[in-house]
Amino acid sequence: MYDINTVRKDFPILGREVYKRPLVYLDNAATTQKPRCVVEAIANEYYSVNANVHRGVHFLSQQATDLHEAARETVRRFINARDVAEVVFTRGTTESLNLVASSYGEAFLHEGDEVIVTVMEHHSDIVPWQLLRERKGIVLKVVPMTDEGVLDLDAYEQLFTPRTRLVCVAHVSNVLGTVNPVKRMAEIAHAHGAHILVDGAQSVPHFKVDVQDIGCDFMVFSGHKVYGPTGIGVLYGREDLLDRMPPYQGGGEMIARVTFEHTTYERLPFKFEAGTPDYVGSHALAVALDYVSALGMDHIHAHERALTQYAMEQMQAIEGMHLFGTAPGKDAVVAFNVGNIHPLDLGTLLDRLGIAIRTGHHCAQPLMQRCGVEGMARASFALYNTREEVDALVQGIDRVRKMF
Structure with missing residues (x-):
């Protein structure tokens, strides 16, 4: 009850x-307020478990690593991703979107290729594509909406051409509250040979989101909007796409071997997680997801x-x-x-x-x-x-x- x-x-x-x-x-x-259990999880990890993850052989490092990777599994289960390799921790929705724009854009987009966005997108799902347009000469197309705030799906389908590569759409508008038909939009995109990215910042906190059921290629969301801490977010991406995308940032954690002549990269998802991750934030996010799941x-x-x-x-x-x-x-x-x-x-x-x-x-x-x-x-x-x-x-x- x-x-x-x-x-x-x-x-x-x-x-x-x-x-x-x-x-x-x-x-x-x-941003949402935080339940007591999330704040206590943050305090407890700093007081009792704090150590850098993945690199240490000592007890605290192993324990912190276990919590961090358990959090990845919690996220995977919460959004029903196929594998933890498809769950990348970021600083939030904005960084997740910029990661895709930079890395996917580098791997898959060329001058004249098209990205479809909607009129109701948040700036973080517009500006990265404009920056990419300046760098690579891609074309942005915009899905219109009705006066009631409903996307025009007929107009959406008419925007596709053989050069369309990606669709970016908010699952729920942060202004209008419109719940967009992302599953149908994914079907249309795939029928035209394009991929689709769903911004789940305003959906993941409010109702069940199943990335496999939607059929999206990417999904992004922020921890702080789903009762978790600030500074932690998630990029879900299909493993085959992430595997073909180049790293977003370079440094520690994302490497397998470095010489002055050549660097090889870690396996997924670590290839996209350069530097010390917010392992306290990931654990607190998992606690938040467990909290809403229990409700x-x-x-x-x-x-x-x-x-x-x-x-x-x-x-x-x-x-x-x-x-x-x-x-x-x-x-x-x-x-x-x-x-x-x-x-x-x-x-x-x-x-x-x-x-x-x-x-x-x-x-x-x-x-x-x-x-x-x-x-x-x-x-x-x-x-x-x-x-x-x-x-x-x-x-x-x-x-x-x-x-x-």
Whole structure:
């Protein structure tokens, strides 16, 4: 049974006050709060197990290595990758995307080759491809969307040519909450001989993600958005593709043998993990994944979906409310503006009521342009949020509205 009151006790920060008001934390798409077990795992490893991994023969190094590699298996199981060789630890979604752009781009892309992205991508899934365009002369194509925030699949399929090599798509929009049909998009991409990369930063924390079922060639996500620590993330890649891609960085850990004449590289996944890894972060990420698994991803999804629907219904009643993203089955995010109130003003005044939301362009300026605005306010939900917090948000927005 999913007991929200019991769950909230696992997150001490939710009990604090801001400006002498109870904290209502609704900025979970930016980062989630951490359960006690994750913070304790970090402290315990530094106090009891801390040693560099993979290189030492002494007890602490062996123990730290075991925890680090056990974390890789936890990730593999959580996303249903075929093998731990397909799980690369990075600093987060952004580094994972840059790794693919650099390494896949070097191995597979040439001048005139095409990469398809969507209008709702985060900057981290746009800028690396633009940088590659400057270096290698690739072509970027953009999938449009409807006014409701639904990708146009007919237009998507028409973008393919014999030069299309890769599709990059957010599983869930960090602004609109749209859950994109990535399995169908993967089928279309593969039918045209292209690979597909799925940005799972906003999906992995909210519902079950199975990379084999989706059929994606790459999947990326961040630890800090799924109740884990900052500075740790994951790149999933099909083993045959990763094996053909050159290293992203050079140095220790990723080598098999080095001479001044020649270097040979380690086997997967270590070929892409130069330097000392964040072995404390990987273990803490595994603890976070075990935590949400114990709660049940289906329970989390049902709770957050109901909360999102409730928020949409309540916010629609506010005078001057403009909701962005009304796709069926949207997930855990509500973006909005109210009347002529600047979103920064709205966010600042809500903060004084103890309510934390996000304002601005949300690292999705092309999407803002598509929607005809400079910025939006955004409330985003997590497994610990409640209807009472949604009520506080609605009351807070209405209070601010009456000030203008």
